[in-house]
Amino acid sequence: MKKRGVGLGVSFYGTGYGNGFPDVSNAEVQLLEGGKVGIFVGATEVGQGAKTAMIQIGAEALNMDHKDIVLVSEDTSQMMDSGTAAATRQTYNTGNAVKIACENFNKRLFDLAKVELGLNSTAGLVAQDGDIYLGIFPQKRISYKDLSEKYKDDIIRVVGSFTAQTVKMDDETGQGAPYWPYTFNACMVLVEVDTNTGRVELLKAAFAQDVGRAVNPSLVKGQMDGGFAMSLGYTLFEDLALENGVMKNRKFSKYLLPTSMDMIDVENIIIEDPESTAPYGAKGIGEPVTIPIGPAILNAIYDASGVRIFNLPVTPEKLMKALRESEESEAI
Amino acid sequence: MTLKTVGKSIIRVDAYSKVTGKALYPQDIYLDDMLYAKTLRSKVPHANIKIDTREAERQEGVVRIFTHKDVPLNEHGVVLKDHNVFAADKVRQIGAPIAFVVGESEEACINGMNKIKVEYEELPGVFDPLEAMKEGSPKVHGQSNIIYHYKLRCGDIEEGFKNCVAIAENTYTTHMQDHAFLQPEAGISYMEEDGTLVVAVATQYPHYDREEIARTLKLEEEKVKVINTNVGGAFGAREDITIQIHLALAALTLNRPVKVVFGREESFQAHSKRHPMVMKYKTGADKDGYLQAMEAEIVGDSGAYCSWAMNVLRKAGVHATGPYHIPNVKVDSYAVYTNNPFTGAMRGFGATQIPNAAEQQMDILAEKLGISPFEIRQKNIFKTGSKTATGQVLLESVPLDxxxxxxxxxxxxxxxLKNVVDETIEEGVL
Known part of the structure; x- marks a missing residue:
């Protein structure tokens, strides 16, 4: 028999290294030949979209087209340390460093523009699309390209740094502010449990994720789909069959990952509530998108079948056993 | 605030190179005069070992076999330096690296690897973290298997449980998970003309890799360059050192480019896993559905090495309440060594395991109280101004409601859709 159930899961997730450990990101911004701008930052692209997000934050801060920005994040001899691409920290931490570096870069260029344009002050200068001009008299204008030619022997490169704030917890009570910021989410799934085979199939899902502000909504939704699939595999399929230190399932023919046949079209809902300490309000979401799906599936399995699974993963064998035990206890 | 670029779904800058196959991953890189390498790994989970490479070194095409004797400082690790670059006299998990065979071809390396004699004097192992916590258990490192104990104390749980009309008490377990990224570990190392040692790998944190290479090989950091190629997925498994130091040592010693590429099975054995956890929970709510007390004991299996165990079990402990205001909380979380494959960072970092317990507890309580899963959550969730069990005030951006x-x-x-007539479901129409 096939039985259906709905389940909920909600979670929170603290980002950053945490617990008072210095969590520092650095970024450098340089005026390149031809007036393009280079951002040199150790934000590794692991597929999450760090390069694109850092360019977007940079383009926003520099008020220029993202296509005129070149980002270098691959070579330790060319960039400063921006911490690891982990802990859901790149958008918030390194995003802040990039934004600060770009703001410092603008200030530097304003100082140069003041000299080049023969002004008394930098007040009222505007940076826009690779030009610097005076708002009240836009004819006073110089392009990044011209500046790059004038200063080609004197590299214009500035640094921006950001250190996240956390408070180490007390050893005895655990009191402190271990992570900042926190990110929140909620997921609802509809599953179908086949009581003859123990298989669980996902039919429908809605997933709401707080992002502070979405730097790139498509990338956010991509992360949400990926996190969902990873959690689906964790909850229902992936089993290393570990016994006495031996992983029996250590190839993809035995370690079952979800495929496109198992994945469903998740309705991803982006919730924006900007965080004032974040770059343009954006919080990281790389890890939290993996968290509430499993619990929602587990609660849906119970709603469908009346069986609670206390031990992951919910393989068909395990679910069949639990269903049989539950029938037997009802019969008594 | 009007934004021009932030908030736009621009096409990712690496999309074109990746969808057209132009993006370079480390296994795509070939250099002139390049050598290949294979890693000999432990076949048993706990043993004293003796290694004899003499016959292997004489095999045709084998250029050099590196072992612990070749490493100036044979220890690394993201928190504790409890990993060996190569096992010296003891192995603590299956898959621990013992030797790095460098040769003119992959075949020569495999041939050489097969001729290395490893004498295993097997030791009793411990594979269950609860067993490992006991005094008489086999010890993986030093005198105790308990690496870390996090304590969270807030309010008075005994008083709290007195006010509860519904209490749920259950033990939950989660299993080990592999990151299963698409691109198994691979890398290439070489010397630049000015003596700079270059290691090109797919990594999450090139500056950390550089630091560990320099530290273990006793080089100036400035003389080491890590180039991060395209990364075919990471999810936490590219945080610990795997091939970086082996490759660096080989290129530095031989002054020739050296390449190593893992297959899937070796990848499973080489990198960390998600911590399995045993989560003992007791959660109580009052007659109005408000949570009053929660007690949890969480034990995480760190396997043979620490990696991020402290940070992961700390994160598990801090997130043990779920996103709920609970006035009385007591959490103890432990990280424990075993002879299982080592565990480390994986997407969610200890906070992923927790809600499999905490969120089922919420539904169990809701059922006992006769309220809906939505209602119990709406009553208890964090809102702007809420205080977490660690005393942190959530000042803004708390849109869980x-x-x-x-x-x-x-x-x-x-x-x-749930209540579609059973017959329709049975016929498989929907």
Whole structure:
């Protein structure tokens, strides 16, 4: 028999290294030949979209087209340390460093523009699309390209740094502010449990994720789909069959990952509530998108079948056993 | 605030190179005069070992076999330096690297590897973290297997449970998970003309890799360059050192480019896993559905090495309450060594395991109280101004209520599909 159930899961997730450990990101911004701008930052692209997000934050801060920005994040001899691409920290931490570096870069260029344009002050200068001009008299204008030619022997490169704030917890009570910021989410799934085979199939899902502000909504939704699939595999399929230190399932023919046949079209809902300490309000979401799906599936399995699974993963064998035990206890 | 670029779904800058196959991953890189390498790994989970490489070194095409004797400082690790670059006299998990065979071809390396004699004097192992915590258990490192104990104390749980009309008490377990990224570990190392040692790998943190290479090989950091190629997925498994130091040592010693590429099975054995956890929970709510007390004991299996165990079990402990205001909380979380494959960072970092317990507890309590899963959550979730169990004030950007509201809006639609007549479901129409 096939039985259906709905389940909920909600979670929170603290980002950053945490617990008072210095969590520092650095970024450098340089005026390149031809007036393009280079951002040199150790934000590794692991597929999450760090390069694109850092360019977007940079383009926003520099008020220029993202296509005129070149980002270098691959070579330790060319960039400063921006911490690891982990802990859901790149958008918030390194995003802040990039934004600060770009703001410092603008200030530097304003100082140069003041000299080049023969002004008394930098007040009222505007940076826009690779030009610097005076708002009240836009004819006073110089392009990044011209500046790059004038200063080609004197590299214009500035640094921006950001250190996240956390408070180490007390050893005895655990009191402190271990992570900042926190990110929140909620997921609802509809599953179908086949009581003859123990298989669980996902039919429908809605997933709401707080992002502070979405730097790139498509990338956010991509992360949400990926996190969902990873959690689906964790909850229902992936089993290393570990016994006495031996992983029996250590190839993809035995370690079952979800495929496109198992994945469903998740309705991803982006919730924006900007965080004032974040770059343009954006919080990281790389890890939290993996968290509430499993619990929602587990609660849906119970709603469908009346069986609670206390031990992951919910393989068909395990679910069949639990269903049989539950029938037997009802019969008594 | 009007934004021009932030908030736009621009096409990712690496999309074109990746979808056209132009993006370079480390296994795509070939250099002139390049050598290949293979890693000999432990076949048993706990043993004293003796290694004899003499016959292997004489095999045709084998250029050099590196072992612990060749490493100036044979220890690394993201928190504790409890990993060996190569096992010296003891192995603590299956898959621990013992030797790095460098040769003119992959075949020569395999041939050489097969001729290395490893004498295993097997030791009793410990594979269950609860067993490992006991005094008489086999010890993986030093005198105790307990690496870390995090304590969270807030309010008075005994008083709290007195006010509860519904209490749920259960033990939950989660298993080990592999990151299963698409691109197994691979890398290439070489010397530049000015003496700079270059290691090109797919990594999450090139500056950390550089630091560990320089530290273990006693080089100036400035003389080491890590180039991060395209990364074919990471999810936490590219945080610990795997091939970086082996490659660096080989290129530095031989002054020739050296390449190593893992297959899938070796990848499974080489990198960390998600911590399995045993989560003992007791959660109580009062007659109005408000949570009053929660007690949890969480034990995480760190396997043979620490990696991020402290940070992961700390994160598990801090997130043990779920996103709920609970006035009385007691959490103890432990990280424990065993002879299982080592565990480390994996997407969610200890906070992923927790809600499999905490969120089922919420539904169990709701059922006992006769309220809906939505209602119990709406009553207890963090809102702006809430204080977490660690005493942290959530000043802003706490839109969990809005996340839940979005689901409430869709609930009827889900319910309608749930209640489709059984016959239709059985016929497989839907």
């Amino acid at each position: 809005r996340c839940l509201e979005e689901l409430v809006k869709r609930y009827d639609e889900f319910l309608k």
